[in-house]
Amino acid sequence: MPNDSGQDGPEALLAAIAKKCGRSPEQVSSVLTRNGVGLRRSLAVPKRLCLRSLAFSGEKKGEKTIGTIAFDWPDLRPGIWGVTSGRNLRGKSTVLAIVRWCLTGKRSGIPTEMGEWFDAVHLAFTLDGQPYEVEIADAVASKGTLWRVVDDGRCAQATFTSEDSFKSAMSDLFMTQLGLLPLITHTVRSSGESVDQPHDWAFYAGAMWIEPNPENLFGTVSMSAMPTRMMQMFLGIPWASTNADLVAAKGRLSNHISQRRIMTQRLSMRDRLNVSLPVAMISQIGDLATRRKVTRSAVVEAAVASLLSPDSAEKSEAALTRRLDRLTRQMQRQERDLIIALETHALFIRFWLGQMPPLPAEARAAANALGQERFARFLDTLGRRLSQGRSFRDDIPLDIPAMRERPADRTDDTPSRS
The missing domain is CATH 3.40.50.300 (P-loop containing nucleotide triphosphate hydrolases)
Structure with a gap:
């Protein structure tokens, strides 16, 4: 095998490339390195x-x-x-x-x-x-x-x-x-992303x-670096791996140029429009652009596109309807809770007045002390129940007939009684 430092080594190849393109060997080496091209002179070893x-x-x-x-x-x-x-x-x-x-x-x-x-x-x-x-x-x-x-x-x-x-x-x-x-080898995904794939x-x-x-004729695919593989496998071309690097670099550069061309075409289809906006709104646009990591023009463009969209009115109406439905459900729950509280309080007062006889004067002090003790236990039980996330409302069935069949045309403000 010829010596790599001789007339057919990497330095000689680099000098030949520099001479042909009219650049210095240092410039050529920098470009090749930047694009992932290695000057590797290797001959495959033929074996049966x-x-x-x-x-x-x-x-x-x-x-x-x-x-x-x-x-x-x-x-x-x-x-x-x-x-x-x-x-x-x-x-x-x-x-x-x-x-x-x-x-x-x-x-x-x-x-x-x-x-x-x-x-x-x-x-x-x-x-x-x-x-x-x-x-x-x-x-x-x-x-x-x-x-x-x-x-x-x-x-x-x-x-x-x-x-x-x-x-x-x-x-x-x-x-x-x-x-x-x-x-x-170099491939381009459907998203336009360039990907280098190493193979063994x-x-x-x-x-x-x-x-x-x-x-x-050979292999499972038509190309996919098949010429390079066959050169290495059967012919032993000394610069086959360098050729593969050059093909991959060419693919990357071609894809980069194609993406730049598409971006240029998109930019050429745009026109400039000068508008005047309140200072506060401009500040809000700048803050939103910073959070979204986009340009202020992109924020304004998205807002205008949403306004000009044919279904923007329908979307706004649908969003408003959802909010009204949510508020309606909240008001219905509050009305139900209020009815339960009023009915519970009224039943308790009626039961108390109907079942508890008046106490004689000599027994009121003892009853008062017992009431304070029982009230303290009540507060302790109430605190534990609330800390557990439980509510008296959760124990009441949702299908109470008096609540399910309330007349829709009631005009008085008195809660219905079960």
């Missing part, structure tokens, strides 16, 4: 990947498909192998999806309804003759071990307990062994697959 065996077991679960799964494909060697069956829907694509799952750690291509069919999976493969084994002991939870086979046995390269840790283990192995660098081995590995009934 060869499958050696595949086995998996489990139990079919479903209304129409039940039975034991016991698949074993031993003694695979270099060459072209095929999976055939007498008819469709026998699992050929599933076998290939399990191979992809074991090599990437990403469960894709396996139908959702088969997610709990498999108990254990084992895949053996070699990288330039170095044997490795992927052993998934719990296929549902993606728990297992990546083994490196040596002369006297196996040593654990990595263990995983979830799909994320499985993907991380396989990515660390292949990215290191093949000398690959993470790829950055699972993204690169898409360049190896030819899908059943393929819509694309």
